[in-house]
Amino acid sequence: MATPAVVTDTHYTVVDKKKGRVRCNYCGKEISGSTRLKQHLGGIPPDVLPCLKVPENVKIQMKNNLMGITKADANTKFRESFKSSSLRKRKSSSNDPCKGNHVSSQPNCLSRKRKHYTNNDEMAQSLINPEQLNAHTVGKIEKQAEDKFFFENGIDFSVANSPTFQKMMHALVGRGSMLSKVPSCNDLKGWILQEELKASQEHVREVVHSWGSTGCSILLDGWIDGKGRHLINFVVDSPRGPIFMKSADVTDIIGDVVAMITLLSGVIEEVGVQNVVQVVSYTTLSSLSVVGKKLTEKYSTISWTVCAAHCIGLILDEIGMLDPWRGVLDKAKDITQFIYTHETVLKLMMKHTSGVELVSSRRIRSLTPFLTLERIESQKNNMKMMFSSLEWKTSALSSTVDGMHVSDLVTGVSSFWTEAGMLLKGSLPLIRALHLISGGDSKPQLGYIYETMDQVKETIKEEYEDVETEYQPFWTVIDGIWNNQLHSPIICCLHDNEIKDGLSLCIEGMVKDKGARDLILLQLKDYLVASGAFGEGVAIDQKTKLSPVKWWSLYGGHCPELQSFAMRILSQTCTGASKYGQKRSLSEQLHMNGRNPVEQKQLTGLTFVHHNLRLRNAVSVSNTDYKDIFLEEMDPVVI
Numbered sequence: 001m002a003t004p005a006v007v008t009d010t011h012y013t014v015v016d017k018k019k020g021r022v023r024c025n026y027c028g029k030e031i032s033g034s035t036r037l038k039q040h041l042g043g044i045p046p047d048v049l050p051c052l053k054v055p056e057n058v059k060i061q062m063k064n065n066l067m068g069i070t071k072a073d074a075n076t077k078f079r080e081s082f083k084s085s086s087l088r089k090r091k092s093s094s095n096d097p098c099k100g101n102h103v104s105s106q107p108n109c110l111s112r113k114r115k116h117y118t119n120n121d122e123m124a125q126s127l128i129n130p131e132q133l134n135a136h137t138v139g140k141i142e143k144q145a146e147d148k149f150f151f152e153n154g155i156d157f158s159v160a161n162s163p164t165f166q167k168m169m170h171a172l173v174g175r176g177s178m179l180s181k182v183p184s185c186n187d188l189k190g191w192i193l194q195e196e197l198k199a200s201q202e203h204v205r206e207v208v209h210s211w212g213s214t215g216c217s218i219l220l221d222g223w224i225d226g227k228g229r230h231l232i233n234f235v236v237d238s239p240r241g242p243i244f245m246k247s248a249d250v251t252d253i254i255g256d257v258v259a260m261i262t263l264l265s266g267v268i269e270e271v272g273v274q275n276v277v278q279v280v281s282y283t284t285l286s287s288l289s290v291v292g293k294k295l296t297e298k299y300s301t302i303s304w305t306v307c308a309a310h311c312i313g314l315i316l317d318e319i320g321m322l323d324p325w326r327g328v329l330d331k332a333k334d335i336t337q338f339i340y341t342h343e344t345v346l347k348l349m350m351k352h353t354s355g356v357e358l359v360s361s362r363r364i365r366s367l368t369p370f371l372t373l374e375r376i377e378s379q380k381n382n383m384k385m386m387f388s389s390l391e392w393k394t395s396a397l398s399s400t401v402d403g404m405h406v407s408d409l410v411t412g413v414s415s416f417w418t419e420a421g422m423l424l425k426g427s428l429p430l431i432r433a434l435h436l437i438s439g440g441d442s443k444p445q446l447g448y449i450y451e452t453m454d455q456v457k458e459t460i461k462e463e464y465e466d467v468e469t470e471y472q473p474f475w476t477v478i479d480g481i482w483n484n485q486l487h488s489p490i491i492c493c494l495h496d497n498e499i500k501d502g503l504s505l506c507i508e509g510m511v512k513d514k515g516a517r518d519l520i521l522l523q524l525k526d527y528l529v530a531s532g533a534f535g536e537g538v539a540i541d542q543k544t545k546l547s548p549v550k551w552w553s554l555y556g557g558h559c560p561e562l563q564s565f566a567m568r569i570l571s572q573t574c575t576g577a578s579k580y581g582q583k584r585s586l587s588e589q590l591h592m593n594g595r596n597p598v599e600q601k602q603l604t605g606l607t608f609v610h611h612n613l614r615l616r617n618a619v620s621v622s623n624t625d626y627k628d629i630f631l632e633e634m635d636p637v638v639i
Contacts, residue, residue: 011058012037026053032202038062049206049240148196150188152613157188189602197605200612203243210240211275215568218267219307221577222250222282225588230254233587233611234267235577242580242618244611245271249591260291261298268299277490277510277568278303282310282576284485301510303490307576308449311485312434313366318477319427320369328419329369331409332376335383338406342397352386353379364578367434370427377420387411425463426474429456438579446490447548447570453482490569507565516561523559533558580618586610 012022015030022037023030029051031037036048042062043050051059150157159165166182183192216238224230234245245267253259268276279295281288284306292304320329336359339345349358356379360371376383386392387407397403409416433456437449457475464470490506504521511517527534539555546554548570556563586607595603 011041011062024051024054026055026058027051038065048203148613152610152617157185160185160188189606193602193605193609196609196613200609203616204612207238207240207243211236211238211272214239214571215277216271216275217277217572218271218279219573219577220280220282221582223584225584227588229588229591231584231587231591233577233582233584235580235582235611235615236271237573237577239571242577242615244582244608244615247587247590247607255287257287257290257294260288261294264291264295265298268295268302273299273301276302277572278305280573280576281306282578284310284314296509301512303488303506303510305488305490305574306485307578308437308486308574309364309434309576309578311481312430312437313364314485315477315481316366316370316427316430318481319430319474320366322473322477324419325423328416328423329373331414331416332369332373332420334402335376335406335409336372338402344395345392345397348386348389348391348395349383352382352389354382364434367431370424370431373420374424374428377417377424380417383410422470426460426471429459429463430478432456438575446572446574449574453478490572506569511565520561520565523562526559527556527562580615582611582614 011025013025015021015023019032020034021030021032022034024037024040026041029040029049031040031048038044039062040048040051041054041058042065043054043059044063054062149155150160160183169182216236219235219237219242221233221235222231229249229251231247232250233247235242236245248263250260250263253263264279268279276299279292279302281292281304296302296304319325339349339358350356356375358372358375358379359368360375361368387410392398392407395403398407408414433452436452457478460474461471490510504524507517507520507524511520526532529535530540533539533555536555539551542555543551549567552563552566552570556566586603590603590607
């Protein structure tokens with residue numbers, strides 16, 4: 001029997017014509033559909049991982065093709081050579097109002113069948129006319145973006161049936177666009193959700209495939225919701241990006257060490273013991289610290305660490321309790337509470353600050369008082385003008401006890417402004433460090449953790465002009481939290497002063513095979529004495545200029561086992577999932593009772609899609625201000 005011919009192209013090879021699967025000729029990755037292949041080659045997230053080997057000119061060509069940019073030689077562009085797969089049918093039942101939120105779906109919404117067909121005439125025409133193909137592709141991308149908008153933001157699906165929403169979409173894109181055909185509530189919670197679920201699962205499988213070589217970190221994203229329940233989202237982070245794994249309600253077992261170890265062991269086994277480098281906890285709660293100790297005894301190759309961002313939060317909390325800094329923050333709170341409690345004063349403040357808010361409220365609550373103090377200090381002159389204005393002096397509130405107190409803080413002989421400036425000298429370097437280790441500069445953070453904190457201490461010392469009595473209280477707090485809460489083999493091995501003992505201990509614990517371990521320890525001696533390529537001038541010079549991972553990739557090749565081990569550790573994160581700014585409302589809904597099995601399954605799928613879309617988009621955004629990455633606005637009145 002003759003072997004069927006394999007259709008090839010410059011950029012791809014068709015491996016399954018019926019299913020529409022192709023293989024990238026540059027990296028070998030198999031992909032479903034021509035659009036996803038173009039996204040892969042053009043490096044356009046988030047539906048598929050970008051090709052790392054595609055030539056730059058091809059990358060630009062594919063990106064332009066997707067964006068509808070045509071050139072004179074359009075006929076030489078990428079052409080589909082296989083049949084389209086499962087074109088969408090966007091028809092929904094008109095007699096199903098689909099009222100209520102996205103949780104209370106009806107069974108027929110989930111079991112709706114999609115029609116699959118191939119329009120050969122349409123395909124042939126698109127091959128002849130690349131501009132039409134581009135328009136179709138762009139329209140499809142726009143349509144997918146609309147669907148993802150609902151899933152990513154956790155929006156009630158019934159919004160799709162709202163006449164106002166449909167009018168808005170028509171006004172934005174025009175009735176001739178594909179986007180003017182707004183999906184129904186039933187479509188969103190039915191076949192569209194299932195399609196997005198499959199896409200998310202495929203993305204997760206692609207990321208999971210990389211763990212064997214890069215290793216990964218399990219991030220415990222825990223919180224207490226409004227009902228007093230202890231919930232944890234499990235996020236797995238790696239150089240290929242984070243993925244949401246699952247969510248758990250641990251209210252009944254949070255204090256049960258054995259039960260928590262059983263839960264976490266199940267997660268580790270599911271991820272793969274051989275893949276996990278560390279588990280990053282969200283808290284220093286004593287019960288979880290015991291769990292971490294027991295867990296590392298059970299899995300000697302895995303390290304237990306506490307989120308470095310959480311540790312910096314603890315440092316700021318403790319600094320805020322010191323004299324005289326506690327009094328400074330209390331005075332700042334008096335100012336903001338008075339202004340935000342009285343509407344007339346708030347309007348007057350906004351007038352003088354040109355609309356700049358004084359309260360800077362954030363998800364990491366430890367930052368709030370310090371960022372608010374910084375905001376107040378930046379508006380010092382405007383605040384003085386406000387409380388010196390005739391409008392303030394003639395107001396009824398100016399003669400109240402609280403009004404006179406706040407006015408005196410701002411315009412009087414009070415030491416508030418001097419004390420505020422002194423406190424900010426020591427606290428702002430810590431806030432900048434939080435930005436860095438939370439990925440604000442897109443670097444792998446674990447390799448920078450000790451360097452960053454050393455720089456923080458030196459910056460604080462410089463800010464206080466080397467006056468020991470002024471900088472030492474900050475140093476004492478930093479060292480106390482850092483040494484007690486973040487002291488683990490995987491962290492210690494990164495510090496120059498501890499690298500010999502720390503790295504040796506880390507290798508002893510994390511490398512099971514004795515032969516491999518002995519080889520790595522032998523190569524470690526070369527590194528410590530700067531032997532071979534480690535001692536070359538360029539390697540020494542670049543050590544302070546390149547990222548640790550990049551440096552090892554360039555100059556550690558003559559010690560491949562040590563190189564692989566070092567890069568595996570250095571490419572991990574040192575912070576938890578808070579930097580991704582995950583919304584938790586769907587996870588909270590997931591653990592509420594009262595749904596039938598069909599509804600629960602649907603919500604489980606929706607939660608999986610929702611979190612993974614947000615995680616993919618969080619890492620695809622570059623040059624983002626750190627305040628928007630992991631900090632969330634709160635009600636300023638309750639600060």
